[in-house]
Amino acid sequence: MIMSPLFPSLLCAHRGVEVEYDHEKHNFTCASLGSSKYTLDGDNIDGPAEKPLKNYEAALNDGILMIKL
Numbered sequence: 816m817i818m819s820p821l822f823p824s825l826l827c828a829h830r831g832v833e834v835e836y837d838h839e840k841h842n843f844t845c846a847s848l849g850s851s852k853y854t855l856d857g858d859n860i861d862g863p864a865e866k867p868l869k870n871y872e873a874a875l876n877d878g879i880l881m882i883k884l
Contacts, residue, residue: 820873821856821857821870821871821872821873822870822871822873822882823843823853823855823856823857823867823868823869823870823871824857824868824869824870824871825843825868826868826869827845827846827847827851827864827868828851828859828864828865828866828867828868828869829845829848829851829862829863829864829865830845830847830848832845832846832847833846834846834851834853834868837852840852841855842854842855842860843855843857843868845862845864848862848863850862850863851863851864853867853868856870857869857870871883871884
């Protein structure tokens with residue numbers, strides 16, 4: 816089993832709405848208001864969200880990606 820980096824949730828920490836990937840800025844943005852922004856690691860950049868995105872542990876086991884929810 817190979818441990819890999821943590822995977823951030825795709826739900827905004829502010830309202831629980833999905834975040835979208837911004838290809839130009841290389842970050843995640845809340846799809847609802849667009850004001851909460853996060854790094855690729857899930858850390859807050861800007862917006863009303865006061866917490867980072869939740870992170871999940873993941874591992875690669877025999878070619879299968881397993882994410883612990």
